[in-house]
Amino acid sequence: xxxxxxxxxxxxxYVLGAETVHALCDVSIDIPEGDYIAIMGPSGxxxxxxxxxxxxxxxxxxxxxFLGGDDVSxxxxxxxxxxxxxxxxFVFQSYNLVPxxxxxxxxxxxxxxxxxxxxxxxxxxxxxxxxxxLGDRLRxxxxxxxxxxxQRVAVARSLANDxxxxxxxxxxGNLDSVTTEEILALLDRMNDEGRTIILVTHEAxxxxxxxxxxxxxxxxxxxxxxx
Amino acid sequence: xxxxxxxxxxxxxxxxxxxxxxxxxxxxxIFIGVASVIWLLAIGEGISLKAQEQIESLGADNIxxxxxxxxxxxxxxxxxxxxxxxxxxxxxxxxxxxxxxxxRELRQRFYHNGHKVEGRxxxxxxxxxxxxxxxxxxxxxxxxxxxKSIENHCVLSAEVARRLFxxxxxxxxxxxxxxxxxxxxxxxxxxxxxxxxGGSLAGQNFSNDIYVPIKTVEKRIGDMxxxxxxxxxxxxxxxxxxxxxxIDDVDHVLETxxxxxxxxxxxHGKKQDYAVTVPLELLEQARATRLMFITFMGMIAAISLLVxxxxxxxxxxxxxxxxxxxxxxxxxxxAKQIDIVMQFLVETIVxxxxxxxxxxxxxxxxxxxxVFARERLEAWIPDTMGNLPDVVRSITPVIVPVSIPxxxxxxxxIGVVFGLYPAIRAALMDPIEALRHE
Numbered sequence: 001x002x003x004x005x006x007x008x009x010x011x012x013x014y015v016l017g018a019e020t021v022h023a024l025c026d027v028s029i030d031i032p033e034g035d036y037i038a039i040m041g042p043s044g045x046x047x048x049x050x051x052x053x054x055x056x057x058x059x060x061x062x063x064x065x066f067l068g069g070d071d072v073s074x075x076x077x078x079x080x081x082x083x084x085x086x087x088x089x090f091v092f093q094s095y096n097l098v099p100x101x102x103x104x105x106x107x108x109x110x111x112x113x114x115x116x117x118x119x120x121x122x123x124x125x126x127x128x129x130x131x132x133x134l135g136d137r138l139r140x141x142x143x144x145x146x147x148x149x150x151q152r153v154a155v156a157r158s159l160a161n162d163x164x165x166x167x168x169x170x171x172x173g174n175l176d177s178v179t180t181e182e183i184l185a186l187l188d189r190m191n192d193e194g195r196t197i198i199l200v201t202h203e204a205x206x207x208x209x210x211x212x213x214x215x216x217x218x219x220x221x222x223x224x225x226x227x
Numbered sequence: 228x229x230x231x232x233x234x235x236x237x238x239x240x241x242x243x244x245x246x247x248x249x250x251x252x253x254x255x256x257i258f259i260g261v262a263s264v265i266w267l268l269a270i271g272e273g274i275s276l277k278a279q280e281q282i283e284s285l286g287a288d289n290i291x292x293x294x295x296x297x298x299x300x301x302x303x304x305x306x307x308x309x310x311x312x313x314x315x316x317x318x319x320x321x322x323x324x325x326x327x328x329x330x331r332e333l334r335q336r337f338y339h340n341g342h343k344v345e346g347r348x349x350x351x352x353x354x355x356x357x358x359x360x361x362x363x364x365x366x367x368x369x370x371x372x373x374x375k376s377i378e379n380h381c382v383l384s385a386e387v388a389r390r391l392f393x394x395x396x397x398x399x400x401x402x403x404x405x406x407x408x409x410x411x412x413x414x415x416x417x418x419x420x421x422x423x424x425g426g427s428l429a430g431q432n433f434s435n436d437i438y439v440p441i442k443t444v445e446k447r448i449g450d451m452x453x454x455x456x457x458x459x460x461x462x463x464x465x466x467x468x469x470x471x472x473x474i475d476d477v478d479h480v481l482e483t484x485x486x487x488x489x490x491x492x493x494x495h496g497k498k499q500d501y502a503v504t505v506p507l508e509l510l511e512q513a514r515a516t517r518l519m520f521i522t523f524m525g526m527i528a529a530i531s532l533l534v535x536x537x538x539x540x541x542x543x544x545x546x547x548x549x550x551x552x553x554x555x556x557x558x559x560x561x562a563k564q565i566d567i568v569m570q571f572l573v574e575t576i577v578x579x580x581x582x583x584x585x586x587x588x589x590x591x592x593x594x595x596x597x598v599f600a601r602e603r604l605e606a607w608i609p610d611t612m613g614n615l616p617d618v619v620r621s622i623t624p625v626i627v628p629v630s631i632p633x634x635x636x637x638x639x640x641i642g643v644v645f646g647l648y649p650a651i652r653a654a655l656m657d658p659i660e661a662l663r664h665e
Binding site (some may be wrong): 100 | 560566
């Protein structure tokens with residue numbers, strides 16, 4: 001089995017005033033391609049820190065992080081940006097759409113930073129919008145959409161650059177149960193297509209959709225259960 | 228790549244249109260800066276060109292010697308003062324002097340058929356018309372032959388002719404000056420008053436002049452002038468009011484001026500009753516003044532552009548803070564630091580370019596607007612305007628061609644310089660912090 005990502009003794013410290021906070025201590029995880037992982041744990045347990053490291057938004061204090069075959073832990077800002085643009089998709093709790101852009105423009109945004117867009121890319125973005133059920137809202141702005149619709153735009157956006165890896169930070173945290181199911185169905189479908197999905201959640205029902213649940217406490221792995 | 232660029236620009240414009248008033252005010256700052264560069268330079272240029280023109284109209288190859296009244300407390304003051312016919316004789320023989328044109332001016336009253344005009348009687352020779360750029364309307368100016376004669380012939384300025392002869396043809400009519408009667412042989416065209424040019428040369432108003440041969444003045448009126456001052460009679464003896472020397476070559480003007488000054492100093496001693504004006508010297512001074520003017524105006528304009536730039540920076544810093552979250556989102560989606568820098572820089576460049584273009588367009592309207600405003604003000608508050616110096620009253624801006632690309636270039640430069648700091652600040656934000664920003 002090929003690994004989508006590999007974490008080796010990953011640690012992250014934050015210096016807050018005179019104190020050093022060990023947000024993540026010596027974490028090692030192998031993530032095979034196509035895995036579907038829920039990361040759970042109380043707040044302050046290190047799950048957001050882990051997600052930031054996995055999302056190449058931050059660099060570890062020590063340890064190594066391989067994405068595909070590349071050691072990401074030593075990369076500079078420019079290289080990390082390129083990785084984010086080409087290999088990762090993000091879904092956030094608060095949707096994080098750009099308010100002045102239309103639905104279509106929001107979906108296309110990652111392609112723009114990947115270095116240009118072909119006609120096929122554009123067609124694919126339209127298909128993605130249709131897939132999430134917003135084919136008739138392409139010219140709307142985020143403020144004109146409901147929370148569930150905005151999150152569906154965000155899901156479509158995370159797929160625009162055809163990433164291997166989807167990182168979702170409490171994607172259903174702001175949604176009611178009906179829309180939660182819709183979004184999770186979309187994530188399930190993405191996983192069925194072979195993408196690796198890692199999602200952070202507090203909710204057991206959400207975690208139940210995944211194949212593997214990793215629990216964190218005080219910056220360490222408490223349990224790693226494959227269902 | 229081109230696609231990305233078009234998108235960057237589109238996005239920049241779009242973001243700016245999201246806050247139309249804010250963008251407009253920022254543009255206004257740059258616009259005022261650019262327009263003021265063009266305006267101030269144009270006004271400065273207009274004033275100095277006017278001054279140069281006036282000096283040039285005196286003739287760069289001329290030297291003008293004028294009689295001035297010595298100050299009353301001058302111990303050498305006497306009834307007789309000013310330049311004399313003897314002086315004329317001495318100056319005429321300087322080898323570089325082509326010719327010397329003397330005039331004698333007197334305040335007089337002119338009468339005809341019950342009409343009275345108070346004006347200036349100018350005793351002169353035939354060359355005077357050419358020297359002061361006077362043109363004949365009807366008849367002829369004092370001729371060469373008349374210059375040497377003592378005939379009672381006179382030439383009227385257009386205004387005097389109109390006021391003395393409201394209904395008749397003045398030609399060949401007679402007018403009375405003191406006890407003498409003069410025959411009108413010509414009428415001149417209207418000539419605008421010249422303005423004074425620093426130094427000893429006051430502005431000249433030609434509208435109340437009549438011209439007669441200088442020999443006639445000498446013969447009929449003489450050198451003695453009786454003035455009544457505070458009930459006392461007071462006599463003055465003046466032979467000549469002015470001598471204009473034409474020099475054979477512009478290169479000889481300055482040396483000749485020295486000779487003229489020395490010659491006169493020897494004759495007049497300490498008596499300060501004449502002044503030598505060298506238009507060429509004035510011209511050189513005016514050119515130096517022009518440079519100073521341009522520097523000064525340029526500095527004022529630079530300050531207003533700087534203020535505009537600070538306005539841009541202020542707005543962009545606010546925009547960056549306001550859009551922190553958006554920056555985080557874009558970074559998460561793969562935007563590099565340089566992408567963020569470009570995104571914000573494009574916005575400031577759009578602002579400053581639009582401000583620059585509008586500024587240039589408004590800058591170009593400088594001439595008509597200033598002239599219009601001047602005319603309005605003259606109609607509205609004629610007294611106040613009348614008291615202003617002539618250079619200001621007759622101001623006509625002349626756009627300095629280089630000021631247009633200069634102002635535009637500076638505005639874009641300022642946009643980039645002042646936009647760079649906010650843009651870099653945006654790019655250096657920690658993406659995680661930015662995403663958390665509320």
